[in-house]
Amino acid sequence: MDAADFVNLLVSALLLAGIYAAMSVGMTIIYGVMKIVNLAHAGFLMLGAYYVLELHERLNIDPLVGSVLAFPVFLLAGMLVHWTLVKRIPVSDQPTLASLLLMFGLWLVLQNIGYLIWGSSDRSILTSRTLSSMHLGPITIPTVRVIVFIPAVCSLGLLEFVLRKTWYGRAVRALMQNRYAGRLAGIPVEKMARLTFGVGIGFAGAAGGLLAQLYSFSPDFGHGFLLRSFVIIVLGGLESFWGAAAGALVLALVETFSILVLPAGYQPAIAFSLLVLALVLLPGGIAGIFAKKHRWA
Amino acid sequence: MAEALLRVEALDAAYDAVQVVWGLNLQVQAGTVTSLIGSNGAGKTTTMNVIAGTLPARRGEIIFRGEDITTKPPDLRVGMRLSLIPEQRQLWPRMTVEENLLLGAFPRRLRGKAKENLKNIYEMFPRLGERRKQYAGTLSGGEQQMCAIGRGLMAEPLLLMLDEPSLGLAPMLVDEIFHYVRVIAARGVTILLAAQNANYALQFSDYCYVMESGRIALEGRSEKLRCDHHVRRAYMGAAS
Numbered sequence: 001m002d003a004a005d006f007v008n009l010l011v012s013a014l015l016l017a018g019i020y021a022a023m024s025v026g027m028t029i030i031y032g033v034m035k036i037v038n039l040a041h042a043g044f045l046m047l048g049a050y051y052v053l054e055l056h057e058r059l060n061i062d063p064l065v066g067s068v069l070a071f072p073v074f075l076l077a078g079m080l081v082h083w084t085l086v087k088r089i090p091v092s093d094q095p096t097l098a099s100l101l102l103m104f105g106l107w108l109v110l111q112n113i114g115y116l117i118w119g120s121s122d123r124s125i126l127t128s129r130t131l132s133s134m135h136l137g138p139i140t141i142p143t144v145r146v147i148v149f150i151p152a153v154c155s156l157g158l159l160e161f162v163l164r165k166t167w168y169g170r171a172v173r174a175l176m177q178n179r180y181a182g183r184l185a186g187i188p189v190e191k192m193a194r195l196t197f198g199v200g201i202g203f204a205g206a207a208g209g210l211l212a213q214l215y216s217f218s219p220d221f222g223h224g225f226l227l228r229s230f231v232i233i234v235l236g237g238l239e240s241f242w243g244a245a246a247g248a249l250v251l252a253l254v255e256t257f258s259i260l261v262l263p264a265g266y267q268p269a270i271a272f273s274l275l276v277l278a279l280v281l282l283p284g285g286i287a288g289i290f291a292k293k294h295r296w297a
Numbered sequence: 298m299a300e301a302l303l304r305v306e307a308l309d310a311a312y313d314a315v316q317v318v319w320g321l322n323l324q325v326q327a328g329t330v331t332s333l334i335g336s337n338g339a340g341k342t343t344t345m346n347v348i349a350g351t352l353p354a355r356r357g358e359i360i361f362r363g364e365d366i367t368t369k370p371p372d373l374r375v376g377m378r379l380s381l382i383p384e385q386r387q388l389w390p391r392m393t394v395e396e397n398l399l400l401g402a403f404p405r406r407l408r409g410k411a412k413e414n415l416k417n418i419y420e421m422f423p424r425l426g427e428r429r430k431q432y433a434g435t436l437s438g439g440e441q442q443m444c445a446i447g448r449g450l451m452a453e454p455l456l457l458m459l460d461e462p463s464l465g466l467a468p469m470l471v472d473e474i475f476h477y478v479r480v481i482a483a484r485g486v487t488i489l490l491a492a493q494n495a496n497y498a499l500q501f502s503d504y505c506y507v508m509e510s511g512r513i514a515l516e517g518r519s520e521k522l523r524c525d526h527h528v529r530r531a532y533m534g535a536a537s
Contacts, residue, residue: 174389174400181387183351186375186404
């Protein structure tokens with residue numbers, strides 16, 4: 001492998017990491033505030049993909065704009081799901097079986113709604129940029145990957161800003177770190193949970209729209225991405241956004257560079273192997289390594 | 298006597314099947330310091346949490362400012378200016394001191410005044426001002442307690458409940474923390490103080506309740522209880 005190949009792979013890994021991070025952040029925020037592993041995440045990724053497809057085909061709305069438009073719609077849908085279903089689960093500081101079952105069941109329902117409406121055939125979103133590519137010296141990058149990377153990273157930046165600088169964002173971080181203290185400080189936990197569930201689903205919908213521009217999809221879409229999201233947030237230490245971003249980067253790098261040594265057929269095994277390794281070697285995630293150094297109380 | 302700021306009546310509290318507080322009656326008069334003493338496991342923390350709303354009351358009533366708040370969620374109680382500074386500080390370790398303090402003013406009514414209140418807190422606790430950009434988890438025990446008190450004060454409480462503010466602190470720091478408690482009381486904040494350290498509690502409070510295995514065993518004006526034979530022997534280390 002020469003240097004150009006290496007840089008090519010590196011760039012495509014970075015671009016992949018951006019979309020992976022945007023895809024997993026919705027799960028991270030929901031887990032952090034509510035300690036619910038959102039297994040229905042895949043279902044909302046899938047719905048986001050079809051949402052963008054329908055907007056594109058019926059109203060001729062560009063899929064990028066469609067992905068952005070998915071956020072508010074899925075945010076409201078998420079709040080509705082919380083208000084009707086999720087809030088009925090007893091609140092816990094640990095993931096409960098009840099919440100896993102509920103979210104798994106919701107995923108099955110969403111999937112089958114998908115089959116009812118769109119059937120089982122594979123769909124994809126084709127635009128003028130789907131097959132074009134950019135050349136930077138010896139490096140060749142598919143245009144659509146760059147186009148998708150930009151809103152993914154922007155949305156992460158925006159989320160980071162909200163988490164640092166707004167009352168809502170600070171309260172989210174507080175509830176992640178100590179829910180009890182949050183209640184004592186007068187943070188309305190249920191309202192916050194509803195809004196946060198909405199934000200998490202909003203991110204899932206938008207990320208689904210972005211993924212739909214890279215891959216073909218069916219109502220079964222999202223399986224692989226659910227697993228990847230899960231690996232990413234475990235790598236990241238479950239509650240840290242920077243950890244999740246680092247986890248996304250690690251997964252993207254490993255997946256991309258594995259083609260040098262592994263046949264493509266083994267690709268799905270990579271995420272699983274990383275999950276096992278992370279659980280055995282890094283129970284605190286990547287964020288945990290730094291936490292130990294500083295000995296935070 | 299005027300209506301008490303806080304009145305707790307016939308309160309039962311339990312964690313699932315284990316009942317820890319039995320028929321507790323307690324009153325806190327506005328403008329006073331009331332203490333709740335008792336050994337470890339007597340039910341002081343449970344009582345404080347039920348009053349703050351983080352643990353539901355199984356039976357009984359909690360009346361604050363003449364209003365029944367027994368079933369109100371904790372955020373509404375904070376909104377009514379009732380705050381608890383919990384045992385073990387309970388800060389957010391990976392947020393800065395300033396963020397910790399600011400979140401004490403989360404209820405909407407307080408947000409406009411947050412900047413001004415923050416300045417007052419830094420005046421009262423200059424050490425927090427020096428460390429405002431530091432993560433709360435990196436503070437020393439005494440500083441963490443100051444941060445927790447500051448966070449509670451950001452909500453402009455009428456009644457401030459302090460649960461074991463001196464727990465795990467060196468004797469010198471205990472003096473310092475109680476100095477601050479006195480300053481806060483002198484500003485007109487009503488205080489309910491739970492402590493194992495009866496010496497301090499009786500010295501600082503006007504009225505005192507003694508809790509033993511989930512019940513009020515004894516109550517009275519603090520200067521009286523200081524001389525009480527049973528209290529001296531059980532809680533103040535006097536020889537029998």
